[in-house]
Every structure is written in C-alpha cells, then in structure tokens.
Amino acid sequence: MDLFSRSWTALRAAVAGLPDAAFARPSGCAGWLVRDLVCHLVLDAQDVLITLATPATTRPTRDAVTYWEVVAPPAGDDPLDALVVRLAAAYEEPWLLRFHLDDVGSAAGRAAGLADPAALVATRDQVLTAGDYLSAYVLEWTLHHLDLIAHLPDAPGPPAEGLARSRELLEGIAGEMFPRSFSDRDALLVGTGRRTPSEAERAALGGTAARLPFAVG
Incomplete structure (x- = not known):
C-alpha cells in the first residue's frame, strides 16, 4: 500500500509540473493527447474512491495479479475512450x-x-482485499506515468520500485518472464506494446516475442 502511495504521488506530481503546452502533446496511449490521459487519471481516481467505499462480504475472487487480464490491444473504437477525449476537451484550460x-x-x-489492507472490496464484479486492489493499481499508475512522459523527456519518471513491482505484476499476468537483460522500464514498454522491440530484444525474447503485446485491462 505504501508503493501505491509513492507511485500515485509521483504521477500526480509529474502532471502538476507540466507546462500548459505539454497538455496538447501526444501521450504514450495511442490516439490520446496528454490532456486525455490526465482526464483518464481523474476517472481512475474516482474508481479508487468508489471501490474502497464498496465493501464485499464474499470470499476474494481475484488478487493483485489476477485483477488484470490480457486483453486485445485497443482498436481505437472504444466508446469509453472516445468519451474521455470529449471530457478532456471540455476542460478547455490545463489548470482545470x-x-x-x-x-x-x-x-x-x-x-x-486509511484503508484496511485486509478489508474486502468489490469492483468489476469481482472481490479482492483492499491491499491487493491497491497493489494492482501500482501497474496502472506506472504504465500511465510512462505514457505521460513518452514524448516529454524532461518530465520525471516513475519510481524505480514501482517499475520493478509493475514488471513482476506484468510477468505474473502474462505468465512469461522477460529477459534479465531488459530493464524494468523496457520490459513494461515492450511487453505491453508501447514500444516495438529491437532485433536484439526480439532475439532475447525468443518464443515470447510471438505473443506480444500483453495489453492488460
């Protein structure tokens, strides 16, 4: 839960430090500007609040790894993604x-x-402990932090411990270990399809390369 806090605080601080012009730059999320990504983070924060305020009474059905699933890469036609773009445009000014x-x-x-790590919460028709839920969100914050700075080289990146934990989560979700020669950042970018692997990386990946990308949702 401390790692959730450090990852989330670092991401919010990175957004707070962006100049206005950066909000109109592309993000690492295909089809989204930085402003669209920031709007998505607002909705993510609302989801966290809703989930932590939604107690469950049945046994857990997911944990920090199984909360996420490997899904088809975005095709650009998701109505919720389109809604985010419209909402972001409605803000008009970056300060808003x-x-x-x-x-x-x-x-x-x-x-x-304030959450009890052992408390059971419900979200997405699943039940898990608050601790596992918040641990799962380290991956969300870290990937979107990488998306935020994809075309902003001067912006601060995610914490090293968040990158390491997110790599562990992605490897658990995908059922594949990335080569030790990959940095945590590269494992996440290549593994989720945010960057195309080089020839040397593809060779190091071996049979795993054919399964890429591991889009999670």
Missing part, C-alpha cells in the same frame, strides 16, 4: 484538469492510506 486531478487524486490517496 490539474485542479481536478489534484482534488480527486488527493482524496483517493488519503482513502488508500
């Missing part, structure tokens, strides 16, 4: 997005800090 993310995001961070 910064304010809303800070407002809702801070609340989500406080709620996570």
Whole structure:
C-alpha cells in the first residue's frame, strides 16, 4: 500500500509540473493527447474512491495479479475512450484538469492510506482485499506515468520500485518472464506494446516475442 502511495504521488506530481503546452502533446496511449490521459487519471481516481467505499462480504475472487487480464490491444473504437477525449476537451484550460486531478487524486490517496489492507472490496464484479486492489493499481499508475512522459523527456519518471513491482505484476499476468537483460522500464514498454522491440530484444525474447503485446485491462 505504501508503493501505491509513492507511485500515485509521483504521477500526480509529474502532471502538476507540466507546462500548459505539454497538455496538447501526444501521450504514450495511442490516439490520446496528454490532456486525455490526465482526464483518464481523474476517472481512475474516482474508481479508487468508489471501490474502497464498496465493501464485499464474499470470499476474494481475484488478487493483485489476477485483477488484470490480457486483453486485445485497443482498436481505437472504444466508446469509453472516445468519451474521455470529449471530457478532456471540455476542460478547455490545463489548470482545470490539474485542479481536478489534484482534488480527486488527493482524496483517493488519503482513502488508500486509511484503508484496511485486509478489508474486502468489490469492483468489476469481482472481490479482492483492499491491499491487493491497491497493489494492482501500482501497474496502472506506472504504465500511465510512462505514457505521460513518452514524448516529454524532461518530465520525471516513475519510481524505480514501482517499475520493478509493475514488471513482476506484468510477468505474473502474462505468465512469461522477460529477459534479465531488459530493464524494468523496457520490459513494461515492450511487453505491453508501447514500444516495438529491437532485433536484439526480439532475439532475447525468443518464443515470447510471438505473443506480444500483453495489453492488460
């Protein structure tokens, strides 16, 4: 749960430090500008608040790894993704997005800090402990932090411990271990299809290369 907090705090700080012009730059999410990604983070923060306020009474059906599934890569026709783009455009000024993310995001961070790790919560028709739920979200924050800075080389990146934990989660989700020669960052970028592997990386991946990308959702 501490790692959730560190990853989320680092991501929000990176957004807060962006100049206005950066919000109109492309992000690492195909088809989304930085402003669209930030709007998505606002919705993510709302999901965290909703989930932590939705207790469950049945046994857990998922854990931090099985919360996510390997899904088909985005095809660009998801109506929810299109809604995010329209919502982001409605903010008009970057400071409004910064304010809303800070407002809702801070609340989500406080709620996570107050949560009982053993408490059962319900989300997406599944049940898991609050600790596992928040641990799963380290992957979400880390991948989207990489998306945020994909075309902003001067922006700070995600914490090293978040990158390492996210790699572990992705390897568990995919059922594949990435070569030790891959940095945690490269394993995440290549593994999720955010970057095309080089010839040397493809050779190191062996049979795993044919299964890429491991889009998670």
